[in-house]
Amino acid sequence: MATEAVNCATSDSHYDRLKEVKEFDESKMGVKGLSDSGITCIPRFFMHPPETLPQHNSTSTTNTSSIPVLDLANLHSSAHRPGIIQQIKDAAATWGFFQVINHGIPSSVLDDTLRSIKAFHDQPHEIKAKHYRRQEHHGVMYTSNNDLHRSNAASWHDSLQVYMAPEEKKVEDDIPEICRKEVVAWDFHASKVAEALFELLSEGLGLEAGKFKELGFMKARLFLGHCYPYCPQSDLTVGIKSHTDAGLTVLLQNQVGGLQVKHGSEWVDVKPLPGALTVNIGDFIQIMSNGEYQSVEHRVLANSSKEARISVLIFNNVGGWKESDEFGPLPELLSAEKPALYRGFTVPEFLQSFFSKGLDGKNIVERVTLH
Template structure:
């Protein structure tokens, strides 16, 4: 009588070589756009999210659409009558939501549209054209920056450049020509707008208007164009995992394909981008140096179920004067007997080791520095 063999779920899981599959995916240098273009109808196993994430992926019709992040009008921002109102609105949004959209920001709509289209054009080039920019360490184009650390990969590719400080910034001639002019222009516009908003944030908590700028909150800038192509099984993965941003503030523009969600209370709230608006969110370091006056908020991107790709151009602002200051922490002006420091001082090594040793996550540095 022949022996029978029973294959258990445990056997199947133990025989799956996840790292091998990831390396094969990485070696193609085609990202998830390449997977989509190949015509696959099911996603590779290493993209499937764990049960605790899948349980939160309600159908779009069941997500919270009754709320949206605050929309703040920056028109006449320098008028004595209008500015105090804007300061109060931004202060409230940064405390309660951690996210807000600004309109009438003086960035030409044509600049926003051209920047978005340039990054779309890069990602939609043939794979062999993009491949020369691909790399985990030194490349500007890749997929899933944390794919070897994360529990599951997510359905997006990206193109990134360091724009500042000078010693770290990409050489202009090394930016792919298809996005070169637009990336340089967008960095200039985004920096000016971010510094205007930082002035309002300073005023909202009683700081000197230029305090965040003097601290170098806009001195380090990383520009990232995330591309979210159609996913054949959007109920099994994410476009970007839940996380908070590590730096001081983040500036984002996108096309009108939905996907961004923020955690507000217990709900995941869909962010409905307004045409021509610019989205801001508070990042972890600003929460720390503001001594908790402003809050970074967990956010994620749903996997794209639309045939049209979603594109987001995100510029991450960060501190740059580490050598000058040595360490950072809650600003002395915001610490008192009534409101003691909530976080300890930290150094650049604390910050970098927390970013690069793991997958992207939510407030891990904030939590480590809590007193």
């Protein structure tokens, strides 16, 4: 298959990457459209250098480890809550990733959310095309690779993106009707789970339960509905490149695997647990906690299954801050014994860091770490 790909990719000696990327973007068909068309080899701009592909990475992949699973059934029990706080503190400090069960979201909401996002992506690309655009920070956007024009190699996924908050006007009417009701319901329920998790994380640091909410972590919410369709050459590309998130991410996925988390020097498969949500810590939380909690690199493999991988996320990021406001380690967590590990930074610096290149690594953490 790899030989076939090279032949396909090198058949035109006048290969123009920028032209191909532009044509793909302007076609508005996404990788789902490419997959549905029956192609047998992927366009060259999706091919990653061998040394960056999962099977060639120097770090190994393991199937023996698994991320922690937290049971929230007794969340409001005074007898059980301290134990849950300790569990989430340990998970956030050592893994940066965990799954939660008995989170309170009805299974019907989970099923309907996944079904509706799959239904959106299964539409003919001519119908989806009216939502296709490249805009950041507001509204509704369907696109393939939000970093398509600034990355060295594209990844095999499409996304429906909705800025649920803050919005100057109600965004619901702009959400595609095929999944509108379900997206709104998911946002409502997932936000409640996120708020409960923020309280546990705050208490785990010895702070008041509402500290993260007070800092604005519930004021900016971004919905993403990813589709990873079948890739005919999954060994030559990735679903999403290795990266970290910004705030707190709550993820719902179907039973098609592919998500991997970096734990030490190993890449660990996150096996889909029916009915569970996957949660991960972002860079802002690592910095504000002064390294008590860890954001962790994660990636998604290109999908070799005929069934599409569907994942639904809500990013809970900081909102309501002025451009001049500085983020940094919380003063309450600093002492002579525990000095600041990171310098302060502003929102514009974070955005410049994020949008200066393609999705990649722990960019802002590395930039503000004090040496």
